[in-house]
Amino acid sequence: MPALEKISYDPNAPVDPRVETLVNELIGRVADKWTLLVLEELEDHGTCRFTQLSRLVPGISQKMLTQTLRAMERDGLLVRTVHPVVPPKVEYCLTDLGHSLGEAFCGVWIWAETNLDRIEKARSAFDARG
Amino acid sequence: MPALEKISYDPNAPVDPRVETLVNELIGRVADKWTLLVLEELEDHGTCRFTQLSRLVPGISQKMLTQTLRAMERDGLLVRTVHPVVPPKVEYCLTDLGHSLGEAFCGVWIWAETNLDRIEKARSAFDARG
DNA sequence: CGGTATCCGAGGGGATACTG
DNA sequence: CAGTATCCCCTCGGATACCG
Numbered sequence: 684m685p686a687l688e689k690i691s692y693d694p695n696a697p698v699d700p701r702v703e704t705l706v707n708e709l710i711g712r713v714a715d716k717w718t719l720l721v722l723e724e725l726e727d728h729g730t731c732r733f734t735q736l737s738r739l740v741p742g743i744s745q746k747m748l749t750q751t752l753r754a755m756e757r758d759g760l761l762v763r764t765v766h767p768v769v770p771p772k773v774e775y776c777l778t779d780l781g782h783s784l785g786e787a788f789c790g791v792w793i794w795a796e797t798n799l800d801r802i803e804k805a806r807s808a809f810d811a812r813g
Numbered sequence: 814m815p816a817l818e819k820i821s822y823d824p825n826a827p828v829d830p831r832v833e834t835l836v837n838e839l840i841g842r843v844a845d846k847w848t849l850l851v852l853e854e855l856e857d858h859g860t861c862r863f864t865q866l867s868r869l870v871p872g873i874s875q876k877m878l879t880q881t882l883r884a885m886e887r888d889g890l891l892v893r894t895v896h897p898v899v900p901p902k903v904e905y906c907l908t909d910l911g912h913s914l915g916e917a918f919c920g921v922w923i924w925a926e927t928n929l930d931r932i933e934k935a936r937s938a939f940d941a942r943g
Numbered sequence: 944c945g946g947t948a949t950c951c952g953a954g955g956g957g958a959t960a961c962t963g
Numbered sequence: 964c965a966g967t968a969t970c971c972c973c974t975c976g977g978a979t980a981c982c983g
Binding site for chain 4: 875
Binding site: 744746747750769771 | 975976977978983
């Protein structure tokens with residue numbers, strides 16, 4: 684497992700509480716299930732079209748895909764390009780900011796993969812205790 | 814900004830789709846707003862009591878605090894210790910697994926702090942475009 | 944193809960009251 | 964102190980139908 688501890692981050696550093704609230708909101712927004720799945724697919728496949736994404740992201744509805752893509756575009760995580768042709772062609776591509784978010788989430792992704800078994804065992808043990 | 818790119822992670826590595834689903838569910842579970850805030854406070858302050866946490870986590874209701882702590886205990890992220898005294902005294906303490914999750918989320922936290930301004934500008938620009 | 948509009952049910956989550 | 968129980972609102976998100 685890569686050494687994440689190398690990251691220098693002082694949790695005791697004084698942080699403006701207003702900023703802290705904004706950061707919490709931002710993380711809440713960005714740690715959304717669909718956002719993460721769309722982010723993953725765009726990282727893996729590069730530029731994608733709408734229908735392509737709806738096939739790649741398992742279980743997402745048209746509505747949620749539209750909402751998720753709009754929110755990500757608004758946050759500057761991806762760029763939406765409309766090609767003026769018939770039939771319509773719309774492409775979605777991650778920005779540098781989007782890629783950097785993907786990299787930031789790598790640690791969590793690795794953590795989840797690494798500890799999946801451990802957590803399932805913890806759950807079984809907890810449930811067994813009643 | 815620390816080099817997160819040092820983390821070796823091949824997104825093209827073949828992953829059992831069943832495992833992928835479980836990982837996604839796990840991340841969805843763990844990336845919960847209240848879970849992250851409780852995790853942060855326990856990292857900063859060490860072992861805490863129930864009422865102490867309810868004061869530390871801004872805006873959390875008793876109900877959500879109870880639910881969040883139970884879920885985290887079930888996942889093996891923290892240990893709940895009941896001291897048989899009157900008045901009751903219950904202490905919550907992160908496990909190694911809990912700490913490792915906190916470290917994994919460091920990258921996301923730093924990303925959010927680093928890019929907060931950039932995202933607010935992206936939003937303003939998007940909203941201005943109509 | 945790439946959406947928007949509308950309806951609707953499940954459940955997330957707050958407020959309040961009560962208990963060992 | 965550290966919860967549980969109840970009520971209730973209100974948002975999230977799926978299903979369906981329609982449009983440029």
